[in-house]
């Protein structure tokens with residue numbers, strides 16, 4: 001059961017990221033501004049929360065990625081990805097990367113994936129209501 005819930009949770013996050021990426025390419029200017037104002041602070045807070053959990057400890061190891069038997073030196077993979085996408089790659093859209101993500105997710109069972117949002121859900125006032133809440 002925990003595995004199923006974990007899959008549902010992960011799928012909800014993937015679907016949310018897909019929806020935001022689709023909005024970035026398809027929504028009109030007013031919708032984009034609205035989405036940017038509401039979602040950018042949430043995304044930056046999400047990054048901050050995740051990176052905080054991966055701040056190096058006094059030994060220079062990542063406390064989250066390290067285990068009792070294997071110490072993971074900072075910067076761990078989470079920080080490396082953050083730097084790659086937020087600093088080195090800038091904030092420009094990366095279509096090729098998105099396709100890579102989709103490819104790696106291809107083995108996700110279809111019945112656990114959340115339904116695609118309708119046109120009204122992705123462009124209207126209620127576009128940002130979490131899809132999970134509807135289930």
Ligand SMILES: [Zn+2]
Nearest residue numbers: 054062065076
């Ligand atoms: Zn880490």
